[in-house]
Amino acid sequence: MIELLKTLTSLSGPCGYEHSVSYFLKEYINDKVDEVNIDPIGNVIARKKGDKPGPTILLTAHMDEIGFIVKKVESNGLLRFEKLGGHDDRILLAQPVKVMGENGDIPGVIGTISAHYAKFDDATKVRKHSQLYIDIGVSSREEVEELGIEVGTPIVWGTEFQVLGKGDNPRIRSKALDDRAGCAVLVQVLEELQEVSFAGELVFLFAVQEEVGLRGAKTAAEHIYADAAIAIDTTAVSDTPEETMDQTLSLGKGTGIKVIDFSLIVHKTMKNLLVSLAKENKIPYQLEVFPGIGTDGGAVNYANKGIPTGVLSIPSRYAHSPVEVIDMGDVEATKELVKSFILKLHEGQTFPF
Structure with a gap:
């Protein structure tokens, strides 16, 4: 199985x-x-x-x-998103995702500030998903469109299936x-x-x-x-x-x-x-x-x-x-x-x- x-x-x-x-x-x-x-x-x-x-x-x-959906495409190619299903905003930062573009899945990551900036930030602050963005490695709205991504494009987590633990009693991470x-x-x-x-x-x-x-x-x-x-x-x-x-x-x-x-x-x-x-x-x-x-x-x-x-x-x-x-x-x-x-x-x- x-x-x-x-x-x-x-x-x-x-x-x-x-x-x-x-x-x-x-x-x-x-x-x-x-x-x-x-x-x-x-x-x-x-x-x-x-x-x-x-x-x-x-x-x-x-x-x-559970997943997400593109809400807005910024002029610099970053994607704003809305939730599909229940998420905990505390775990969203720096997570890999796949954007389900019309031309195929596009890898991306939910952005976060560098650790080097943390000392200038409020370490206890949890930013809402509406304040976050997805980076798919492009730098313009036109490049996003060329990848078949627009407002309403769905998104899922980008993590891979993995077998954990002992071979005779495996656990699955996915x-x-x-x-x-x-x-x-x-x-x-x-x-x-x-x-x-x-x-x-x-x-x-x-x-x-x-x-x-x-x-x-x-x-x-x-x-x-x-x-x-x-x-x-x-x-x-x-x-x-x-x-x-x-x-x-x-x-x-x-x-x-x-x-x-x-x-x-x-x-x-x-x-x-x-x-x-x-x-x-x-x-x-x-x-x-x-x-x-x-x-x-x-x-x-x-x-x-x-x-x-x-x-x-x-x-x-x-x-x-x-x-x-x-x-x-x-x-x-x-x-x-x-x-x-x-x-x-x-x-x-x-x-x-």
């Missing part, structure tokens, strides 16, 4: 500009499902029927990544693990279900624009009937030494079975079923209570007459930064729990309140 993660995170797909990810996923899973389509706003929706009757289950992960890691889990589940008997029908929703208000999932879920749903996303761990960290969720300790976040109080039947399956199959898990995050599970839960929804979270350090870190053991645990859920389905199964 590491190679799949590398491929997915290398694609540029910020909120509203997920085209390369949508097209890749559609092509990649085309021969693994019964049907797959891209809807008018970019969601990839695929269906795979089991060989036995059973419930319809919606499985979802979002494909967009941009866009939120939530290409969830997409990779669902694709891998599809791979492992080929020629495997299961009950019911699976609907896979790879959603756009999660980072700007769960928009893709809200739109898609309104016309998808499902008996239950599971959303796969990353979540912020609390296992580092900062004073605000409470050590309730850790990297490398298993998939997070969500209990509550700001978008969703998880359906008790779904939560209990996921916990039971994790115990039964000896899959490492952690219970997640974290009001500082929301997922597409919150959008799906509202759809139709209400869909019983569970959420599995891949623990992540440095979320919404250019150097997100996840543990492959947690990714595998998430994949195994999704697969165990699917293989446990049977005819007549319900998910009562």
